[in-house]
Amino acid sequence: MNFEFLPKYYNFFIQGTKYTILISFFSVLLGIVFGTILSLMRISNNKILKMISTSYIEFMRGTPLMVQLFIIYYGLDVSSIVGGGFGDIISGIITLSLNSGAYVAEIIRSGIQAVDKGQMEAARSLGMPYNMAMRYIIYPQAFKNILPALVNEFIVVIKESSIVSIIGIHELMYNADTVRGVTFRAFEPLIIAALIYFLLTTSLSKVLSKLEGRLRVSD
Amino acid sequence: MIEVKGLNKKFNSLHVLKDVDLKVEKGEVVVIIGPSGSGKSTLLRCLNLLEVPEGGDVIFEGIKINDKNIDINSIRQRMGMVFQSFNLFPNMNVIENITLSPVKLKKVSLDDAKNKAISLLKSVGLEDKANYFPSKLSGGQKQRVAIARALAMEPDVMLFDEPTSALDPEMVKEVLNVMKKLAEDGMTMVIVTHEMNFAKEVGDRIVFMDGGTIVEEGTPEEIFNNPKSDRLKEFLSHF
Numbered sequence: 001m002n003f004e005f006l007p008k009y010y011n012f013f014i015q016g017t018k019y020t021i022l023i024s025f026f027s028v029l030l031g032i033v034f035g036t037i038l039s040l041m042r043i044s045n046n047k048i049l050k051m052i053s054t055s056y057i058e059f060m061r062g063t064p065l066m067v068q069l070f071i072i073y074y075g076l077d078v079s080s081i082v083g084g085g086f087g088d089i090i091s092g093i094i095t096l097s098l099n100s101g102a103y104v105a106e107i108i109r110s111g112i113q114a115v116d117k118g119q120m121e122a123a124r125s126l127g128m129p130y131n132m133a134m135r136y137i138i139y140p141q142a143f144k145n146i147l148p149a150l151v152n153e154f155i156v157v158i159k160e161s162s163i164v165s166i167i168g169i170h171e172l173m174y175n176a177d178t179v180r181g182v183t184f185r186a187f188e189p190l191i192i193a194a195l196i197y198f199l200l201t202t203s204l205s206k207v208l209s210k211l212e213g214r215l216r217v218s219d
Numbered sequence: 220m221i222e223v224k225g226l227n228k229k230f231n232s233l234h235v236l237k238d239v240d241l242k243v244e245k246g247e248v249v250v251i252i253g254p255s256g257s258g259k260s261t262l263l264r265c266l267n268l269l270e271v272p273e274g275g276d277v278i279f280e281g282i283k284i285n286d287k288n289i290d291i292n293s294i295r296q297r298m299g300m301v302f303q304s305f306n307l308f309p310n311m312n313v314i315e316n317i318t319l320s321p322v323k324l325k326k327v328s329l330d331d332a333k334n335k336a337i338s339l340l341k342s343v344g345l346e347d348k349a350n351y352f353p354s355k356l357s358g359g360q361k362q363r364v365a366i367a368r369a370l371a372m373e374p375d376v377m378l379f380d381e382p383t384s385a386l387d388p389e390m391v392k393e394v395l396n397v398m399k400k401l402a403e404d405g406m407t408m409v410i411v412t413h414e415m416n417f418a419k420e421v422g423d424r425i426v427f428m429d430g431g432t433i434v435e436e437g438t439p440e441e442i443f444n445n446p447k448s449d450r451l452k453e454f455l456s457h458f
Contacts, residue, residue, distance in 0.1 A: 218354065
């Protein structure tokens, strides 16, 4: 092990981490938005919405993320639409969030369906309309149920964001690989990258498990 | 107050209710008894349309409520229901469970709703549990809160779907006592239960169901002491 390259190249890791955080943050955020919409379509009584959502989810889960990334980046040629050098980052965020949305949708759907049927019946028997029962009774319970799975999905997004290095985004993985190239040392820069990813994912799960603990007061 | 005419309900190929007729007068306590799978819970759940019947009429205070143009939510506000599995909302404490629907649906002020909830909790003997979450209550306590929650909407009729079936024996009594008091106060009640002594004591009329039909109905005296049908005699011999 030789980390003598670090004083000279540490900034690569810092800049890379910034981009990784930026991309992951927006991907998770948009993933939740897509996922929520998709899950509502999936549990709705409208057959067409249901079918669109179901096929979308199946397709996103059944095809490789890298293929999806190339379709968005080369196929849709986002760079030529957006310009200003943001095209690749936006392609990355769009792909990750479209992909994550499919998983989030399934998590939300299973969380809603896991709430005991009697809860809806009790709410309806009191005279609550369906939407009100969902809002006050079903969603709060579903949210608590799905939080662990959701945290897991966020962690997956952070890790999978490394794949966007392939379209030349200077995030953590890309920059670690750059350092590997210029220093002719493979092991150390990649170990540093791995440690930074590990730090990001564990601190995220720590923060969110605190939130989970707070939601558990009613148990 | 409630009238059911020619009610039919199927679950796929299973014909659970076959041309059932039932009448419940104001202030009356009707107890439905019968073996498991006889359709008694389904009949009860058809009264507030938690189950939608395929055929027949459910008439509540002169209005046919199994009709597309009926706002079932406003009808349900006048029909309280108590379930076998309590179905308290676990994400809310006791007082929130009771006040949620009066505040949101009847636009009662939160203070008024809370005062009403406290007095209801007093009447079921649980005023000290107002800020507890349901998970901290025993089964009997949960069911009493569930009764208070239904009563908070000031319903015209209360439907009880095997309210003591999920309770330990020593908790059955505390729930039955609350129901007895309610009956004495003149509440119209329809009760599905396996508690024969309670049915005898509290019921104005007993309805015996088997195989999706009402086999026999009458006063507790008629049903328990002079059963006519062989099926009812056989059923009562198990108790």
